[in-house]
Amino acid sequence: MITTSTLRPDTDAMAAPSPRSVDPDTPPPGARSLSCVIPCFNEGANLRHLLPLLEDVLWATRMHWEIIVVDDGSTDDTAAVAEAWCDLSGFRCISLSRNFGKEAALTAGLAAAGGDAVVLLDGDLQHSPELIHAMLAQWQAGAEVVYAVREARHDESRFKQLGSRLFYRLMNDSDRFSVPKDAGDFRLMDRKVVDALKSLPERSRFMKGLYAWVGFRAVALPYTPAPRTQGASSFNARRLVSLAIDGLTAFTTWPLRMVSVVGLLFAVPALSYGIFVAIDHLLFGNAVSGWTTIVVSLMFFIGIQMISTGIVGEYIARIYEEAKGRPLYVVRQERGTGLGAGQP
Template sequence: MVDNLSLVVPFYNEEEGIDFFSKTISSTLAKIPSSEWELICVDDGSSDKTLQKLIDLSLSDSRFKVVELSRNFGKEAALTAGLDTASGAAVVVIDADLQDPAEIIATMVEKWREGAEVVLGRRIDRSSDSVAKRATASWFYSLHNRISKIKIPENVGDFRLMDRCVVDALKTLPEQQRFMKGLFAWVGFRTVTVDYVRAPRVSGVTKFSPFSLWNFAIEGITSFSTVPLRIWTYIGCTGALLTLLYGIFITLRTMIFGSAVPGYASIFFAITLLGSVQIISVGILGEYIGRMYMETKNRPIYIRRKIYHRID
């Protein structure tokens, strides 16, 4: 029996690595027994020659199907477009730079055939990443899993295999502000893990700046936890209690020692501190309100411009 499987790969300005990707992935998939593959390449509004190279690839190899988005919608939307297009009994998601080794796909397929519905690729060595990136990733996973009921496996990215039932479950989730790592964890299903060592990039540079990674972390936390809102409730209650105690102290001191001349330093400090706390709390409220605002617009997650696919 031959399994029809799908590989979903988002692309954004990856023209330098497409030749290496196509050669590596083609030879790797050819070694997996009893399998036929479709390769869904999603061009997320690239500004270089990525789209044209992918189109040429699809014309020379009917396994490649290119999904062109109308503009750059971001990686989460590109992943969603790829999952919506994939038709295989199982779907593998991998990045175009192949830092996640393609040879692990064979092991993933084997685990899937043994009964697993989700097979995660977990990085056991991230020495190819900078010290700062490793540290911030560790902090994010630790913080997220402490404050959210949905636990994201640490050192697990988008590289994974999902059974058709998992993909169909993901397709029922309508939210537009998408944090895919959280959505992958939220749907659940029987999950196993495969460990691997992540390689350096063969070409190109990462598309995530420190600022975009910061926004990505905020997206992840606000998508799956209301603890930041609850924290400010506790801070407000604590501040009110301390203010009440201080008020009692001032009243008693005035009754016993008389009225003292107040100092400007203490007033300035109190006003500045409380004002800063209020601004931060309003900012956190704004994050959640902004998410609700974007969701109420009910815009599509992405707009597909065209699909390129050679039919033999």
């Protein structure tokens, strides 16, 4: 055990670094390295508590480590809180030029992470840093991905729970791979998994689907998320629906197939009825009537056609976004050196 004196930011005010004595376990020769990526949007109040907790957990691993905070265009003091730690070894802050979304922030963090293993966790304290020890144990036992799975969703509305079940059922219609239910971004990934994710070129990124698509040996780790104590989640209903649409259009083609099936289901009866009416009129002389029925049927089919056009339009929009080739994010500023700084 080596006692060193470091400057650690005051966790209450975060105004200026203050001395703190820590007793880190020196990583043994040849120790492996661990990166922790924290995407943040307006999480300044939570970061004040999370960073010291996470630092203590990482010192106990006896690994070389780094903490990378990705500020996704926050309007509060998230960047200031994170940058106050960047004079210490192992801390790094990446500030994006605006809010690009969590998927882009995660991608930026993965691009910057240099560890042999990478842990992703939210900055709202709902992902307990203590679970990292269990993740590392599974990784050292041979797992290449260790993902945390929520044991219960009692804190969510019935509508959100039903929507979640429907989403995963639609997503997992493929027999090639499946997205684990109730698993979020809280996970540990081996370096080879991170490199595989970094090699994927698409810009419309649905990370939960990408985690599953790259494969590798994965182990589920049940956990119960802690309640949020500061601030409110930035994922409202509109953003959740948008994320679900991104996931469905990025990893499934069944909506396009559904358009063809629905068209066939309506076209065959309509054609059959048309033939029946024509024969009835030609053979028996019965007059063709029912203008109200015709108008209602016409409006119904127009509605089906508009929905079908919208579904196809969603896929075309994704093609358009990919064709533009714009970067996923733009970095405004970087502070700290992460694993580039020498740790005891």
